[in-house]
Amino acid sequence: MFDLVIYNANIFENDDADTVAINKGRIAYVGKEKKLESACSLDINGKTLLPGFVDSHTHLLNLGLAMNRLDLSQCRTRTATLEKIRDYVKNSTSKVIVGYGWDETVWGERDYLSHKELDFTDRPVMLYRKDMHMAVLNSKAMEICGRTLEGGVFSEESLREVQWLSKPDDPEVNAALRLAGDKAASEGITTVRDIMEFGTMGAIKSWDFPVRVFGALYDREYAEQDLTNRNWWGIKIFLDGSIGSRSAAHCGWPKGNLKFTDEGLRNHLLKFWKAGLPVAMHAIGEIAVKQAVKALSNQKGHMRNSIEHFELVEPEILQEISNSTVISSHPNFLQWSKSEGLYENTLGSGWFGKDNPFRIIIDSGKKLAFGSDTMPMGPNYGIDLAINSGHSMQRIQLHEAVRAYTEGGAYLLHMEDCLGKIQPGYMADLVIQDEKYMEDTKNIGAMKPLATLREGVFTFSSTEFQEVP
Ligand SMILES: [Zn+2]
Ligand SMILES: [Zn+2]
Missing domain, CATH: 3.10.310.70 (Diaminopimelate Epimerase; Chain A, domain 1)
Incomplete structure (x- = not known):
């Protein structure tokens, strides 16, 4: 007897099954069985079923x-x-x-x-x-x-x-987080790694939240608090600023844009690693990217650190990335990568079409986790930009983009054995998308998820989708 069975699903990367059964929040069966005993069943009529999205970089x-x-x-x-x-x-x-x-x-x-x-x-x-x-x-x-x-x-x-x-007051914080959580669920997101201040986690934990949240605490907020709680992931560190504010560590821009010396960074990192905390390292300009790759290549333990944004990437640097480093990047940033866009206007033609080189990153075999940096939040929008980019260094295939937004984040969170796939034993985190999702690849940005389930429970459903007993 299952809690919920979903029939007639077009399951992501699985042509041999159309039925998913859920028990106690986990996927208990994936196959072709037509009649399973269950408390609830749902016929989704050939709609697409994806693993729930993991947004690896949010600001809820x-x-x-x-x-x-x-x-x-x-x-x-x-x-x-x-x-x-x-x-x-x-x-x-x-x-x-x-x-x-x-x-x-x-x-x-x-x-x-x-x-x-x-x-x-x-x-x-x-x-x-x-x-x-x-x-x-x-x-x-x-x-x-x-x-x-x-x-x-x-x-x-x-x-x-x-x-x-x-600074918002407590009621403002609570109302804002509630709105952001619902927004995430409506975009098909079931897990986020949120970049936050210490107090935010307390506000999130105090109610049951629409998405699973793992926190990365700003380094300036760290005062040796106990972050061993499972809800904390690690620490966020800034190596430089942004392209739009012209504060990235980019060749020809002020040297002061790079915030650490190599030595200073090493000492800063050791403090967190000794406390068992991985780091998410913000690096946007090519000078910061290089510094981040080098700094993380020394870490050989089981911890998974990440480089955030990773925008101006000289391809040679990819070989130096260690196995424990995850590239946490944002496909939606390609919105600024078009002709006459922010990047061309700010960086000149030398980097045109070469920023955010997802094709090269994937071909290099390095681990890639997608997130939105909430600019805006919405995996479908980012996936659309990554699969339809006019630049060959950026353009990737749909299944690769979906994997980066599911399996990639699960790996970053060290949860690849239970999150990010539709397989027995995995958490029943699922998104129901349009039936044309895998074919109508020019239009994904305009598609809205139809329903989202987290551990088998609906966290969002459009009017079309309600649980059918
Ligand atoms: Zn950042
Ligand atoms: Zn951010």
């Missing part, structure tokens, strides 16, 4: 806050952005106006927002750029923070000094 709190505060990510012009800000200020009673997601490259411009454009109100305004490595503050906000910078533009270190201004 920021995602939820953006949904609840001022979200500028959908504004396509500077004028529309400023209009939305004015409207929001008019209708909001918040003492501090905090917004997210503006991106001047989406407007086809190079100039960031400036404090002058935000000085129409006497309330403090703080607006994060899409990459979260930069924010613009209006004059009131700068006055409160006691710090004035040209244009009101704060990035990296200077941003960290004023970040307290946008």
Whole structure:
């Protein structure tokens, strides 16, 4: 007697089966049996069944806050952005106006927002750029923070000094996390590795959450707290900034963009490794990528460390990546890789079509885990970009992209024996997708998951899909 049986499924990478039976949250049977005894059964009529997605790099709190505060990510012009800000200020009673997601490259411009454009109100305004490595503050906000910078533009270190201004209170945190968790489930995600501050984990653990969350704690937040709890994965370290904020460690950009010397990094890493904690190393520019690969090649233990973003990659460096290093990259970042896009405009033609070289990474046999960095969250969108890229160094096949978004993350989390595949013994984390998912590869970005199950329980279902007793 099973808890749930799913019939007529088009199962990912399995032509010999169309039935999946679930017991106590685990997959108990995969085959062709037509009549199994079960408490519940569901005929999905040839729809596609994938393993639940693992988003290996999220920022749930920021995602939820953006949904609840001022979200500028959908504004396509500077004028529309400023209009939305004015409207929001008019209708909001918040003492501090905090917004997210503006991106001047989406407007086809190079100039960031400036404090002058935000000085129409006497309330403090703080607006994060899409990459979260930069924010613009209006004059009131700068006055409160006691710090004035040209244009009101704060990035990296200077941003960290004023970040307290946008800190949410507990009810705001809880509401934001709830929204973000539901959003993740609606995108077919069942597990995330979230980059977070220490307090966020407590808020997540206090209710049963729609997705399984493993935390990577910012290194600056680490004070030898006990992170041995299974919910903690490890530590996030920054080696450089971002391309959009021009703070990446990229040849020809300021040397100071690289935050560590090789020696300083080695000592920093040893502290965490001695505590049994793997590290997620943010490296975007080719200089940081090289430093990350070299630093991690010394770690020969069972711990799995990751290099995050991994954008400007000189192919030769791939050979030096150790077996315990996982490349944690974001297919959705290809949105900036198009002709006349942010990367071409910022980096010049030398790197055009060569950033985020997923084809070469996979061919090198290295471990690749996909995530979204919540820009935006949504595996279907990222997978679409990776399989339809116009550049041969980036373009991969659909099954490879799905594996990177499932098995890849499971490997990173050291859970490859129970997560990321549709096989007996694995956790019953599943996404039901459109029946054309594996064929209509030009349209995956527009497809929305129909239902998501985590350990056999629905965490999301569109109106079309409800459990049928
Ligand atoms: Zn990062
Ligand atoms: Zn991130």
